[in-house]
Amino acid sequence: MAFEYEKYLRMDKIPHLWCPGCGIGVVLKAMLRSLENVGWEKNDIAFVSGIGCTSRAPGYIDCNTLHTTHGRALTFATGIKMAKPDKHVVVFSGDGDATAIGGNHFIHACRRNIDMTLVVVNNNTYGMTGGQHSPTTPIGYKTSTTVYGNIDPTFDICMLAKAAGASYVARATVNKGKVLEKYITKGLENKGFSVIVATANCHTQFGRKNKMGDPISSRKWIADREIPLEKAREMKADELNDVIITGEFITDEQERTRWENYNHPIHEYTDAYKKIIEKAQKK
Amino acid sequence: MKKSVRFYSGAELVAKAAIDAGCRFFGGYPITPSSEIAEYMSHELPKVGGTYIQMEDEIAAMGSIIGASLAGVKSLTATSGPGFSLKQENIGYAYMAEVPCVICNVMRGGPSTGLPTALAQADIMQAKWGTHGDHPVIALTPAYLEEVYELTIKAFNFSEIYRMPVMLLLDEVIAHLSTAIDLPDKEMLVIKNRRKPSVPPEKYFPYDTAYGDVPPMANFFEGYRYHVTGLSHDKTGFPTTDPELVQADQERQIRKVKSNINNIIDYEYYQMKDAEIIIFAYGSTARGARVAVDNARKLGIKVGMMRFRVIWPLPEAEILKHCSKAKAIIIPEMNMGQLSDVIERYAADRTKILRINHVGGVPIHPSYILNVIKEAI
Amino acid sequence: MSNKINIPENYERWEAEIKIGKKEDTVTIGYWRDGCKGCGICADICPKKVWEIIEAKDKWNGQVVRVIDATNCIKCMLCEVHCPDFCIKIY
Numbered sequence: 081m082a083f084e085y086e087k088y089l090r091m092d093k094i095p096h097l098w099c100p101g102c103g104i105g106v107v108l109k110a111m112l113r114s115l116e117n118v119g120w121e122k123n124d125i126a127f128v129s130g131i132g133c134t135s136r137a138p139g140y141i142d143c144n145t146l147h148t149t150h151g152r153a154l155t156f157a158t159g160i161k162m163a164k165p166d167k168h169v170v171v172f173s174g175d176g177d178a179t180a181i182g183g184n185h186f187i188h189a190c191r192r193n194i195d196m197t198l199v200v201v202n203n204n205t206y207g208m209t210g211g212q213h214s215p216t217t218p219i220g221y222k223t224s225t226t227v228y229g230n231i232d233p234t235f236d237i238c239m240l241a242k243a244a245g246a247s248y249v250a251r252a253t254v255n256k257g258k259v260l261e262k263y264i265t266k267g268l269e270n271k272g273f274s275v276i277v278a279t280a281n282c283h284t285q286f287g288r289k290n291k292m293g294d295p296i297s298s299r300k301w302i303a304d305r306e307i308p309l310e311k312a313r314e315m316k317a318d319e320l321n322d323v324i325i326t327g328e329f330i331t332d333e334q335e336r337t338r339w340e341n342y343n344h345p346i347h348e349y350t351d352a353y354k355k356i357i358e359k360a361q362k363k
Numbered sequence: 364m365k366k367s368v369r370f371y372s373g374a375e376l377v378a379k380a381a382i383d384a385g386c387r388f389f390g391g392y393p394i395t396p397s398s399e400i401a402e403y404m405s406h407e408l409p410k411v412g413g414t415y416i417q418m419e420d421e422i423a424a425m426g427s428i429i430g431a432s433l434a435g436v437k438s439l440t441a442t443s444g445p446g447f448s449l450k451q452e453n454i455g456y457a458y459m460a461e462v463p464c465v466i467c468n469v470m471r472g473g474p475s476t477g478l479p480t481a482l483a484q485a486d487i488m489q490a491k492w493g494t495h496g497d498h499p500v501i502a503l504t505p506a507y508l509e510e511v512y513e514l515t516i517k518a519f520n521f522s523e524i525y526r527m528p529v530m531l532l533l534d535e536v537i538a539h540l541s542t543a544i545d546l547p548d549k550e551m552l553v554i555k556n557r558r559k560p561s562v563p564p565e566k567y568f569p570y571d572t573a574y575g576d577v578p579p580m581a582n583f584f585e586g587y588r589y590h591v592t593g594l595s596h597d598k599t600g601f602p603t604t605d606p607e608l609v610q611a612d613q614e615r616q617i618r619k620v621k622s623n624i625n626n627i628i629d630y631e632y633y634q635m636k637d638a639e640i641i642i643f644a645y646g647s648t649a650r651g652a653r654v655a656v657d658n659a660r661k662l663g664i665k666v667g668m669m670r671f672r673v674i675w676p677l678p679e680a681e682i683l684k685h686c687s688k689a690k691a692i693i694i695p696e697m698n699m700g701q702l703s704d705v706i707e708r709y710a711a712d713r714t715k716i717l718r719i720n721h722v723g724g725v726p727i728h729p730s731y732i733l734n735v736i737k738e739a740i
Numbered sequence: 741m742s743n744k745i746n747i748p749e750n751y752e753r754w755e756a757e758i759k760i761g762k763k764e765d766t767v768t769i770g771y772w773r774d775g776c777k778g779c780g781i782c783a784d785i786c787p788k789k790v791w792e793i794i795e796a797k798d799k800w801n802g803q804v805v806r807v808i809d810a811t812n813c814i815k816c817m818l819c820e821v822h823c824p825d826f827c828i829k830i831y
Contacts, residue, residue, distance in 0.1 A: 101779025105824025159430025188419035257821035360409035
């Protein structure tokens with residue numbers, strides 16, 4: 081049965097500004113279906129974003145929407161969430177926005193485990209500014225600033241989020257919109273900081289410079305590199321070159337009580353602050 | 364009337380006044396010499412159910428207070444020179460998106476790390492032109508501790524009335540000084556709050572000029588689901604590149620302060636009645652200047668002082684008047700002449716401007732100012 | 741979401757009787773040509789070749805799609821989920 085996206089969209093803004101076949105549209109749709117899954121009131125949701133192609137997403141959603149400065153979306157979002165802890169805050173970010181200029185805010189939002197959901201659309205490049213290399217451009221690939229091949233090693237955003245303390249972390253690709261929806265829904269439901277990475281195609285910028293200038297071949301490039309997390313865990317590092325590992329990196333407390341997470345108690349930040357208020361008022 | 368008298372530091376007064384003005388959110392980052400404000404806020408805010416959060420950096424602190432304010436909670440951040448520089452990006456955002464908030468900058472020596480623990484008035488121009496693009500600006504410069512409380516409340520009121528960030532410029536002396544203060548009765552305070560929309564959500568536009576230059580502001584989560592962006596936008600809040608709309612929006616924003624200048628400007632005259640030599644001063648520098656005026660008067664020199672409690676916008680008409688009448692104008696500043704440059708433009712060649720520019724981190728001694736007064740005769 | 745078929749009037753529309761496995765069903769496919777940017781993802785992702793790419797001079801990349809055979813549809817919803825432009829509705 082068709083999903084009625086109209087319920088959550090500002091229809092006067094559609095068609096959106098993204099290129100034909102852009103993966104961000106698929107992620108936006110997965111987000112809207114997830115909103116229906118969790119059943120939140122539109123008035124109670126704030127969508128926040130920074131700068132970049134992905135950051136234009138909130139403008140299409142019929143909620144309280146905030147399009148901020150480059151990389152800073154999580155800081156505005158943290159202010160909103162702390163001011164109104166009973167409301168829902170969701171952040172859209174691109175790979176450059178979240179892990180380059182906003183890298184500091186990213187790891188600290190994870191560290192606080194504040195009850196927000198971050199969707200990072202990773203298209204391996206800075207699309208809006210003309211296809212420069214980003215912290216997730218794989219080694220050897222060409223971009224408008226790495227015409228001889230990229231030498232900058234990449235971040236794995238999921239590993240980064242996990243190490244920094246996020247309580248739900250998952251990655252899916254735009255080839256699997258239903259999986260994306262499942263992960264985003266779980267992220268929204270998680271009481272804590274959730275990071276969902278959506279590996280997306282940017283054939284216009286990243287693809288064009290790497291012999292996959294159309295959405296179909298760009299999406300195929302993603303599909304060819306996808307390895308499920310369970311399989312990747314059995315493999316050696318040198319076998320995992322130029323791959324996209326998908327799955328749920330952190331799902332539950334069991335995962336978060338492993339020894340790697342030492343000195344990092346599991347509490348959600350707004351809950352912890354409520355206890356501070358109680359303490360201060362008792363004194 | 365019941366009054367409370369006890370010792371307060373300038374930093375503590377900022378925190379106390381903010382909470383009394385209704386501030387319930389502080390996003391900060393430690394920096395000398397403003398950290399005490401964050402400390403007081405972290406102690407006091409939870410007691411009134413407010414939120415203190417120490418963010419990961421200055422940029423994040425500024426972002427967080429804009430977010431909180433959009434959610435309907437009056438917000439404050441405090442910083443000093445280098446942190447003020449870092450905040451400028453998001454301060455520009457607050458201007459563009461017209462989000463009320465207060466930024467307290469305890470000025471220290473610069474540029475760069477400069478003199479973290481010493482006195483300066485280094486950010487007079489940064490408060491005006493720190494971020495890129497044009498925007499209105501309101502900046503307050505208290506010189507006495509009683510004034511810190513009063514002007515902090517005023518800063519919040521201005522930010523709410525005009526829907527914009529407001530700068531509270533302290534210097535190291537004002538922030539760290541402690542005095543017994545007679546605080547005004549809380550019930551006597553005049554607290555202003557942002558104007559809320561009177562129309563239903565479907566008729567609401569966040570930047571609707573039909574209600575004047577300061578559009579009513581709906582908070583997030585109140586049923587008005589609107590869009591906020593740092594891009595040039597039309598009245599709906601969505602981006603536009605229409606030259607006429609962009610032009611009109613910028614002009615309106617400048618007009619918010621310009622057409623209300625008489626409600627904003629704030630200065631104090633001291634011994635001005637027959638003054639032939641006039642000192643223009645602000646912040647802690649004015650304290651020394653006041654002593655210098657007293658001492659000069661004892662010598663029979665007709666000198667007075669105009670002290671700016673609000674440094675931006677300046678009382679242009681009054682300044683022009685004095686510039687054309689005074690024999691000389693003396694401007695003592697703890698910077699290389701940030702205000703003097705502006706006053707020189709008003710004065711043109713009508714009077715001579717004598718600058719006192721100390722950037723070594725120690726207050727300007729009254730005797731030094733007195734010597735310049737003598738020179739001016 | 742309601743079970744009612746909710747396809748706006750400005751959508752192109754195809755209806756067919758289909759068989760999913762042994763189960764008989766009907767399908768209504770709605771397609772918003774004006775909003776379509778001609779990326780071709782629907783035609784690529786459809787396991788049953790319901791969609792085909794056709795020439796369209798009025799589109800900037802010169803193509804749109806149309807349904808060639810709605811009776812092949814198995815309502816897997818892949819095209820609907822992966823259309824980035826909110827142009828496909830399957831009931």
